[in-house]
Amino acid sequence: MNSTLLSTKAKVCSVPACISTLIATGKITTKVAEATSKDVDIAVDAAQKAFDTTWGLNVGGAGRAKMLGKLAQLMEEHQQELSALESLNNGKTFSWAMNADIPIAIETIRYYAGWADKIHGQVQETDEKKLTYSRHEPIGVVGQIIPWNFPLVMMTWKIGPALATGNCIVMKPSEFTPLTALRMCELIQEAGFPPGVFNLLTGYGSTVGAAIASHMKIEKIAFTGSTLVGRKVMEAAAKSNLKNVTLELGGKNANIICNDADLDQAVSWAVHGSYWNHGQACTAGSRIFVQSGIYDEFLAKFTEKSRALKVGDPFSPDSYQGPQVSKNQFDRIMGFIQSGKDQGATVVLGGDRNGTEGYFINPTIFTDTTPDMKIVQEEIFGPVGVVIKFEDEEDVVQQANDSVFGLAAAVFSQNITRALTIAHRLKAGTVWVNCVNQIHPNVPFGGFKQSGIGRELGEYALANYTAVKAVQVNLGYVM
């Protein structure tokens, strides 16, 4: 595999101009090139050139649809390879990568291939002495910064709508997990996208990310990552050229389980909510509110089920959970676990490292918390669930909403009135009823409050990548 930048000449890797990509055992997999802000300038120029000549409105929707369709097909042909690479780089199990990540990624590309020739402006009736219409034009060169938790999926959520609507892209993958993004560059090229349409710069946030966010010739930036960095991106956009911004940030998502829930299903879904992707999901149902009538039974079953999850090598067929993505993250999560202990919460399960090599953490359950504890307030991004008993419906809705975040939430109840009323009252961009973590390419996703700005996926994402131009043609007004 060619570990170079797409639109620049091949670089020979040598320290210190390279990033070492580690895997969860802490050993180096490979080195990849490191981009600088100069490389960003080159990429932006290439992207702008492509936009003006071989892409943008020069290709037309049908052409863009065909290429995206071809890309989806190539991804399908290389599905196992991509899964293995994702697993190697990120630490998620090969099974999850094959069964969730890569299929979602392929479906997302295919979904947006279908939109490419259906970008419709409006014709507005004013009167017969005028023709008034709006065009939904591609913006131009867009910057996209993606995270390490679902590297390939996050890449497709970004490139799908951006390419479908005719934009050119300068993308920075996470320096922790660049491998599937690099492999995708080759598939993108093979699919026939003209040079400069898509550009990938592996590099660090403080250099490449910052250069993209403040670039004067990038008209829009999309970022998925932490709320902390999201602020910096928006600030940089404001200070540079007022580029449009969409952000997908953190969450501390409530999972409310009422007395009348299907208990066994609630337990299974809650496990999926807390431990899927090792808790490294912005949608993780990390605050599990259980009504008092079923609390003891729930906790017992939830503990059993969590204990049964196998933590191990990502390439072992029966592993459920692999290592956390990096030492940095490992330390951070262990720090939160320690704070839980220090602040007086009870560790019902786990709370410790698994093994001695690699960044494996045991699925962990805390109880007996108070609302002000760090493990209840802040996003841990690890396999740590907090189970909280509640009595009163009104009170639990208020507790669930009492967060600066608002990304997702879940409700478990078999009563239609209770389930939907609570769902509608929760201040979150996605609410799941009797399920969690369900993602579809045609269903919008995004955060209320400090969990983000804008919506990805679905038809909604197209708005992020189009510039509306109103054209008014005078057919008879005399001045």
Place this chain on the structure above:
Amino acid sequence: MTSIFTHEFNTPIYKGKTSFNTGLYINGKFVEGSDKNTIDVINPATGKIITKVAEATSKDVDVAVAAAHKAFETTWGLNMGGAGRSRLLAKLAQLMEEHQQELAALEALDNGKTFTWAMDVDTTFAIDTIRYYAGWADKIHGQVVETDERKLSYTRHEPIGVVGQIIPWNFPLLMMSWKLGPALATGNCIVMKPSEFTPLTAIRMSELIHEAGFPPGTFNLLTGYGNTVGAAISSHMKIDKVAFTGSTLVGRKIMEAAAKSNLKDITLELGGKSPNIIFNDADVDQAVNWAAHGIYWNHGQACCAGSRIFVQSGIYDEFLSKFTEKTRSLKVGDPFDLDSYQGPQVSQLQYDRIMEYIQSGKDQGATVHLGGDRVGTEGFYINPTIFTDTTPDMKIVQEEIFGPVGVVIKFEDEEDVIRQANDTVFGLAAAVFSQNITRALTTAHRLKAGTAWVNCVNQLHANVPFGGFKQSGIGRELGEYALHNYTAVKSVQVNLGHVM
């Protein structure tokens, strides 16, 4: 104790009376500012004080936000329902219509635009905008998305909650309606700051909003300054969205404050330096009249003003001579005179700024083809001004002047003029004059601007989106598009059979 402002209009064009409370409008009541200070409101035709109004502080912003949240949770938001919101907005439009002359007179007194323009455009368009959004209030539709039969997936387009809105002084009432309309139609509660230069129609509107029956706290008006009230709104932790119309400079500060506080959504309508391209095959007489409207309407105080007039060489001399004649004929005078076209600029500050730009044009070697000076000795009146013989780097060609100053630039080549027109950090609007369908539409499509007019300029409609490319803004107002600025999309996915 808040005071009542009373004014008797006894002018050639309008005779009537206005009387209203000058306090802050918070939670359905008019109150003094928490520091009990006031702001002087100046009549730009004379430079003299019209009245004082209450000055809000950041404490008042907190009180207003709390009242807005309470209303949102109880009497407004989704508690009211679309039909109810529609009815109230329609009632507001009706009240505005009943008081149209009074509002127009107040606007002319406060802003300096002529009573005629205020009647024919500002107030009429403002009423239409409110009426237009009244129609949308019960048509806020989410989607039902097909996934499979073991799931129900749908989206709700919910009101955001408490939104902050900061409006400018150039079209005070009109800008207020562009903000109120979509925000209230979709169920949000508002904390609004009008310009400290032109608060009067906004305050009068608060009374009409109250009279129309909007519950207390739904709409709150805080007259105050940008660096106190405006800053407090854009960095407020309990305001989830801010919409701002004004200068690009301040727009940046708003976005920065939003990022540093609670990552509130933002929409911005900022400045422009819009090109007006007139080809050899234009209808020259019409192009002349439209070009004059493009730059001198509202005394050049329009974000979309066609301030760079590119004229193709084949018609340049004819155009310039006719354009000069037309411009010379525009009557500058008292806003309440029967035949005035152009009143004073809005304030001493703006007057000084424009005169500095005119001076820079002279200093940098451009030719003052017409005007370039003050009118009279009282009030902020400036003669409609034409500059020629400019170079692209001159300040008067690059920067937004926001006054009755047009720059006429000769061009030869089509490709080159499009490049020149697009060579700006702005991208708000543009116009093309040509009778050739291919040339007209191709040029319109190639111009990097949020609105492109063909054989007309400055045409705005409540149902047509408006907003800027590049540093002219973020987001679109008006039309169906504006609803998106004031709704939060929530996906609900109900499991009807997937077993875990």
